[in-house]
Amino acid sequence: MSKTVNFRALAIVLLAGMIPSLIAQEGDYQKGLSYYKQGQYQKTIEEFEKIIEVHPDYESGHRILGDSYLKIKAYDQAIEAFQKALELKGDNYVTHYGLALSFFNEGRYREAIAALNQGEDYARSPRDQYQIYRTRGSAYYNMNDFERAISDLQQAVSIQRGNASDVLQLGIAYYRLGNYLEAEKYLQQARVLDPQASGAKRYLSRLQFQGAIEAIEAKNYPQAVALLDEYVKEYPEDGEGRFNLGLAQLFAQNLDAAEREFLKCVELIPRNWEVYDRLGYLYESTKQYDKALQNYRTAHDLHQDPQVQKSVDRLQERIRRSQ
Structure with a gap:
């Protein structure tokens, strides 16, 4: 199993707020904005790099650059741009979240958690809070800190149900802590949400295997035979x-x-x-x-x-x- 769950870079509301009139009048801004809306992020970067060079204190420009770099998976540049935006305006949730995603997708989970912690006070909508809990829970999961992962992922699924990845990680985290009843509950939910996903099926089979071992230890051999016979049909090798x-x-x-x-x-x-x-x-x-x-x-x-x-x-x- 691959533990890492890569989030797709979510659309970040980057264009809110007043645009300095000087910048709004420049062709680079209009061109860059058009590229951004079209999803042409490399061209967006080229235009906004020009703007930032002339207007280094343009916070929204750094934020747009950060998200554009994030979209093309240039995470180091995204981190640098988001950090610069936060230096200029530290109370913007989407900037904290963009920085956290950049760290997360690089596998720098501790730094992702720190960025989410710093931005948590600014996550006021249920959607924002869900993103905090989901991303931080997944970061803890990938660090094998399953107790903290469960705490955050439980919050995430209480806000937004129906995400198979969240439910699967929650089920596996419970499994890794030996809480097999809760593990089975969430793994079954994950399998219903995404019948094609192999992770839920694999861990449910492990639970079946664990139940068979317990049956052997309890000398309930017919039950053990039944469980293991089904298991080896699924995994004959x-x-x-x-x-x-x-x-x-x-x-x-x-x-x-x-x-x-x-x-x-x-x-x-x-x-x-x-x-x-x-x-x-x-x-x-x-x-x-x-x-x-x-x-x-x-x-x-x-x-x-x-x-x-x-x-x-x-x-x-x-x-x-x-x-």
């Missing part, structure tokens, strides 16, 4: 999943099914000594002593465990006596 299905089948005394899973594990995870140890146990239980000894030896070659050595010695002695 997952060696760990097949190994645990083999264990559940073994403990449920479904020995043929257990053997099939363990042999598949030999193909998928051939360096896992526990697979051979379990095969050794299974073959010993069914009195296939030569196969049991062969698998115990392989297990011991991979992992010099005293208990495995005892199994090797025991089988060697049993075979010797039978000859």
Whole structure:
């Protein structure tokens, strides 16, 4: 899973306020504004760089430059322009937010959070507050600070429901903290909102896998078999999943099914000594002593465990006596 959720640069209301009459009369401004409205950001930059050179204290010009650089993913230049705009006018929410997005999209999450914190007092509309919580929550998420991520993302989804990315990150954050009930709730919501997204499906499968492990620990082997059988149908190349299905089948005394899973594990995870140890146990239980000894030896070659050595010695002695 890729943890990072890249926000598309949102349209920022950059043109509010009085335009100095001197600038408004210049062709560069009208041309640059026209380019900006058309989404021709490189040309916008060229025109507004000329304006800023002549009028370095033109705060809106720096803001327009910042957003234009943000749109073309020139984040360092966007940061510089937004910071200059904030030096000239520090109480404009959209400038703080633009700066935060520039830091976020560069992976500079701490700086993004700092920019959002500084701009939070100016986020007065529900839309602005949603942007603060969503972006900051995602920044915390990408830093693996899942408690803070949950706090902000909960606020975000309480303001604006229906964003699959927000709900997915919230579900994964709960999963990473071990709160599986809340994780399942939000992951199911994310899957409904975006049925094509793989993240929700993958983590719901992990929850299913976790439930199967808990069923094995509780000795509820039929439930474990049912859960893991469904899991490996979804992820047939997952060696760990097949190994645990083999264990559940073994403990449920479904020995043929257990053997099939363990042999598949030999193909998928051939360096896992526990697979051979379990095969050794299974073959010993069914009195296939030569196969049991062969698998115990392989297990011991991979992992010099005293208990495995005892199994090797025991089988060697049993075979010797039978000859």
